[in-house]
Amino acid sequence: MSQENSIQHGRATFRPSGKIQFGVFFQGVNSGTIWKTPEAGSQTDFESFRRIAQTAERGLFAAFFLGEGLRLREHLGRPHALDVAGRPDAQTMLAALASVTRNIGLVATQNTTYNDPADLAHRLASLDLLSGGRAAWNVVTTDNAWTGANFRRGGYLDHSDRYVHAEAFVQTAKRIWDSWESDAVAASTAADSWAAPGHVRTVRHEGQHYTVDVTPRLPRSAQYRPVLFQAGDSPDGRDFAARQADVIFSAHPKFEAAVAFREDIVARTVAAGRGANDVQIFPASEFILAATDQEAQEKKEWVRSLQIGPQQAIAYLEQFWGRELSSFDPDGPLPDIDPAVETTSETRGSGFHGAKARELAEQWRAEAAEHGWSIRQFVSSRTARIDSTFTGSYSSVADTLAEYARVGAVDGFNISPWIIPSGLDDIVNHLVPELQERGVYPTEYAGSTLRENLGLATPERSPELVPVGSVR
Amino acid sequence: MTHSSNAGFLALELDGDGAHPAAWRKARHTPDALLNGERIRSTVLAAESAGFHAATFADGHVAEGADVAGRLNALQRAAFAGPVTGSIALVPEVDTVYTEPFHAATQLASLDYVSGGRGGWLVKASGDAREAAAVGRSVAAEDALAHEAAASVEVGRRLWDSWEDGAVIRDVPTGRYLDVDKLHYADFETPAGFPGEAYSVKGPSIIPRPLQGQLPVLAPAQLVSVDGPLLPSAVDAVLVSAPTPELLAAEAAEVRANLAAVGGGPAGRAPFEVGPAVIAELDVVLDSRGQFAAARLAELEAFTAWESPRARFVGTAAELADFLAELLAAVDGVRIHPAVLDVELEELAQLVLPELRSRGILRPAASGGTFRELLGLERPENRYATALLNTTIGEPA
Numbered sequence: 001m002s003q004e005n006s007i008q009h010g011r012a013t014f015r016p017s018g019k020i021q022f023g024v025f026f027q028g029v030n031s032g033t034i035w036k037t038p039e040a041g042s043q044t045d046f047e048s049f050r051r052i053a054q055t056a057e058r059g060l061f062a063a064f065f066l067g068e069g070l071r072l073r074e075h076l077g078r079p080h081a082l083d084v085a086g087r088p089d090a091q092t093m094l095a096a097l098a099s100v101t102r103n104i105g106l107v108a109t110q111n112t113t114y115n116d117p118a119d120l121a122h123r124l125a126s127l128d129l130l131s132g133g134r135a136a137w138n139v140v141t142t143d144n145a146w147t148g149a150n151f152r153r154g155g156y157l158d159h160s161d162r163y164v165h166a167e168a169f170v171q172t173a174k175r176i177w178d179s180w181e182s183d184a185v186a187a188s189t190a191a192d193s194w195a196a197p198g199h200v201r202t203v204r205h206e207g208q209h210y211t212v213d214v215t216p217r218l219p220r221s222a223q224y225r226p227v228l229f230q231a232g233d234s235p236d237g238r239d240f241a242a243r244q245a246d247v248i249f250s251a252h253p254k255f256e257a258a259v260a261f262r263e264d265i266v267a268r269t270v271a272a273g274r275g276a277n278d279v280q281i282f283p284a285s286e287f288i289l290a291a292t293d294q295e296a297q298e299k300k301e302w303v304r305s306l307q308i309g310p311q312q313a314i315a316y317l318e319q320f321w322g323r324e325l326s327s328f329d330p331d332g333p334l335p336d337i338d339p340a341v342e343t344t345s346e347t348r349g350s351g352f353h354g355a356k357a358r359e360l361a362e363q364w365r366a367e368a369a370e371h372g373w374s375i376r377q378f379v380s381s382r383t384a385r386i387d388s389t390f391t392g393s394y395s396s397v398a399d400t401l402a403e404y405a406r407v408g409a410v411d412g413f414n415i416s417p418w419i420i421p422s423g424l425d426d427i428v429n430h431l432v433p434e435l436q437e438r439g440v441y442p443t444e445y446a447g448s449t450l451r452e453n454l455g456l457a458t459p460e461r462s463p464e465l466v467p468v469g470s471v472r
Numbered sequence: 473m474t475h476s477s478n479a480g481f482l483a484l485e486l487d488g489d490g491a492h493p494a495a496w497r498k499a500r501h502t503p504d505a506l507l508n509g510e511r512i513r514s515t516v517l518a519a520e521s522a523g524f525h526a527a528t529f530a531d532g533h534v535a536e537g538a539d540v541a542g543r544l545n546a547l548q549r550a551a552f553a554g555p556v557t558g559s560i561a562l563v564p565e566v567d568t569v570y571t572e573p574f575h576a577a578t579q580l581a582s583l584d585y586v587s588g589g590r591g592g593w594l595v596k597a598s599g600d601a602r603e604a605a606a607v608g609r610s611v612a613a614e615d616a617l618a619h620e621a622a623a624s625v626e627v628g629r630r631l632w633d634s635w636e637d638g639a640v641i642r643d644v645p646t647g648r649y650l651d652v653d654k655l656h657y658a659d660f661e662t663p664a665g666f667p668g669e670a671y672s673v674k675g676p677s678i679i680p681r682p683l684q685g686q687l688p689v690l691a692p693a694q695l696v697s698v699d700g701p702l703l704p705s706a707v708d709a710v711l712v713s714a715p716t717p718e719l720l721a722a723e724a725a726e727v728r729a730n731l732a733a734v735g736g737g738p739a740g741r742a743p744f745e746v747g748p749a750v751i752a753e754l755d756v757v758l759d760s761r762g763q764f765a766a767a768r769l770a771e772l773e774a775f776t777a778w779e780s781p782r783a784r785f786v787g788t789a790a791e792l793a794d795f796l797a798e799l800l801a802a803v804d805g806v807r808i809h810p811a812v813l814d815v816e817l818e819e820l821a822q823l824v825l826p827e828l829r830s831r832g833i834l835r836p837a838a839s840g841g842t843f844r845e846l847l848g849l850e851r852p853e854n855r856y857a858t859a860l861l862n863t864t865i866g867e868p869a
Contacts, residue, residue: 035642035649036642036644040642043640044585044679044680045585046554046555046585046586046588050555069678070574070678071674071678072655072676072677072678078652079650079652079655079676080650081648081649081650081651081652082647082648082649083649084649085649085650086635086639086640086650086678086679086680087678087679088578088581088582088585088586088679089575089578089579089581089582089678089679091548091579092547092548092551092579092582092583092586093551093582093585093586095547095548095549095551095552095586096551096552096554096555096586096587097555098509098552099509099512099513099552099553099554099555099556100555100556114572114574114575115572115575116570116606116607116608118606118607119570119571119606119607122545123545123548126544126545126548126549127545127548129507129508129509129544130508130509130512130544130548130549130552131509132508132509149672149673149674150574150673150674150675151572151574151673152572152573152669152671152673153572154671183504185503185504185506185507185542186502186503186504187502187503187504188502188503189496189497189498189499189502189503190497191503192538193537193538193539194496194503194538194539194540194541195503195541195542199541200541210607210608211608212606212607212608213605213606213608214602214605214606215536215602217533217534217541217542217543218507218542218543218544219507219542309647310647311646311647311648312647
């Protein structure tokens with residue numbers, strides 16, 4: 001990808017829009033949200049969600065994004081106590097926010113493992129209609145029986161099957177959203193029937209893991225159907241996104257990585273028979289801003305000290321050591337005792353994967369010793385979030401982001417505020433105007449639907465999608 | 473419970489264009505303006521300003537034919553209404569047979585948060601073959617429905633209690649956001665003899681305890697029995713139907729007598745002295761704008777026949793006020809199913825509710841009040857906090 005390429009024509013060539021947009025990710029469960037200061041508000045009160053969403057809308061954000069966790073995270077066999085936890089159901093909260101917002105997109109993370117396609121497609125279509133065409137679905141997969149313990153179905157899906165299953169699920173959802181003709185509903189009470197006869201196709205799917213036979217009961221929304229987000233980063237996940245998604249919630253916000261990721265996704269998208277610009281990229285990010293670069297650096301130290309406190313640093317190591325390490329000094333060197341487990345026990349639900357524990361411990365001790373890091377400093381260096389942080393003055397960060405826009409490294413950033421509910425205030429009050437001055441950020445909403453505001457094409461009604469792994 | 477006050481409450485079903493299948497033909501908007509947020513906003517606000525104490529939202533499949541073929545998810549409609557209203561209780565129908573109980577419980581808890589403690593659960597146990605087929609399940613047998621409902625309600629109630637009040641401690645010196653001792657596994661298992669496939673739900677919930685502690689649970693009276701599986705102590709109100717308006721009071725009295733015969737609730741919950749609140753179900757067709765109710769009904773019936781299991785009141789606003797005044801002496805509340813929402817709600821708001829208020833037989837609608845308060849229910853103790861069971865997570869059994 002380069003500027004020179006952009007003068008070529010054709011759907012197979014990526015052309016930068018020259019703009020970036022913002023989304024906000026109200027996380028609700030994580031270590032990145034500070035709770036230890038008096039300004040840190042409730043994680044469950046509706047007013048916290050309303051303030052973030054309305055502030056984002058004042059800043060012309062494209063999307064308000066909620067995550068999903070279907071089992072409370074656990075640490076050494078008990079719920080993890082140190083981080084923010086306990087959040088509302090995504091779609092229920094977004095339906096409520098739809099009534100107090102007008103333009104911002106409403107993105108619900110929902111997994112394909114512990115939902116039924118017909119039910120989930122119906123609920124997403126409901127959200128889409130309630131919000132006037134602003135709904136989106138961030139498609140995630142969950143495969144473990146540990147989460148399944150909360151569900152009638154239990155754990156039933158092999159890890160290797162998760163994308164096959166997810167893709168069949170998404171295709172079924174698309175067929176459900178595709179089932180009504182446009183303008184199927186009568187425009188007058190004098191009509192013979194409420195909906196035009198034969199207006200709706202029945203959707204049937206028989207797959208390995210589920211069966212669907214449904215006459216969908218919702219018409220198209222103003223944006224045709226919900227926008228699809230996807231966040232998987234494995235090769236399978238990227239190909240899945242290239243075939244099915246409208247937006248990727250990526251893990252690659254740093255410039256070189258973002259450019260490389262864009263090139264990879266463009267190649268996969270074109271290979272899947274879609275246009276090079278058809279899949280947008282919004283990496284996860286965090287912003288620590290102030291009037292000057294110096295102040296921003298000082299603010300960052302403060303933010304980090306509250307995100308990774310002494311207890312969090314110890315707990316982080318405990319999940320790899322598989323034993324209590326509370327006797328170790330967080331400001332001292334890494335533990336000299338060996339892990340109690342063969343493979344890491346991990347904080348369940350945190351997304352860590354198993355690893356050879358002893359090997360890892362030795363490697364980490366060496367790394368910390370080399371840098372002269374304490375436990376806290378080491379853990380700070382390990383948290384992925386640091387790679388997604390933009391720190392600096394409003395104007396220098398705006399300059400940085402303008403370069404992303406110029407080359408089209410990303411389409412936008414999905415920002416995680418590090419404090420609720422004030423965490424977007426400086427971004428909206430100071431960064432957004434700087435970006436607008438540089439001509440790289442919208443100055444108004446393009447329309448009333450999420451699809452319009454992202455600049456995505458309206459889907460065309462398929463003659464009939466061929467479902468993966470199904471018989472008809 | 474609810475009998476300390478003589479004044480009753482009124483609920484209004486807000487589904488679609490009204491309870492009559494042909495209602496859309498007499499609606500005061502075009503059909504394509506039904507399934508959107510503005511419709512929810514305007515109808516729920518009209519119900520609230522009319523003085524209704526609760527709004528209910530039907531869910532599930534819609535009948536095939538010439539009439540309304542679409543329906544938005546009920547729980548989302550209630551959630552949408554949460555921030556735009558201030559006193560009306562919001563009670564979606566949520567299925568217990570084909571819906572994952574964990575999702576139902578956490579979505580309802582979330583509704584309670586977005587409505588400031590005005591959420592409730594109208595339990596549905598669907599024996600509808602189309603709803604079963606949509607999710608690839610075989611249809612539940614009639615006698616299995618109450619078992620499914622009882623299991624889902626128990627899961628919901630355990631999950632709502634799985635976070636004790638005050639579990640979020642934000643204790644800076646120890647670095648703990650949560651007090652893990654105040655979180656509990658639900659460890660639900662379907663009982664022996666459960667007619668469907670046995671299942672379990674681990675917990676805890678993914679959201680702290682609802683604002684009300686426990687959302688009020690409403691169920692059709694025919695699902696509830698002192699012999700179980702869905703016990704009177706598991707629900708806060710029952711909905712009673714009769715073939716005619718004249719039979720409603722007697723039916724309500726019989727249901728009340730049957731359900732009050734049980735001695736006490738499960739451990740950790742206060743025993744019910746008189747059983748759950750009783751809500752009468754009533755279809756309503758009123759005179760409107762110079763047209764007689766009977767004539768309006770005949771017009772609707774000429775399009776589609778109204779097959780309803782509920783008693784039907786057809787008459788003037790004044791007659792309805794008299795009838796409700798009498799009925800409210802025998803029941804705790806009445807749920808009105810308007811034949812045509814736009815039409816009946818206008819008459820109810822202008823003529824019926826003001827008359828009942830002037831007679832002092834309606835409870836005052838308290839802005840900022842919870843649904844439990846409306847029903848006369850205390851905020852309940854937490855079963856795990858009070859019973860001192862050894863369910864604390866991570867402790868040796």
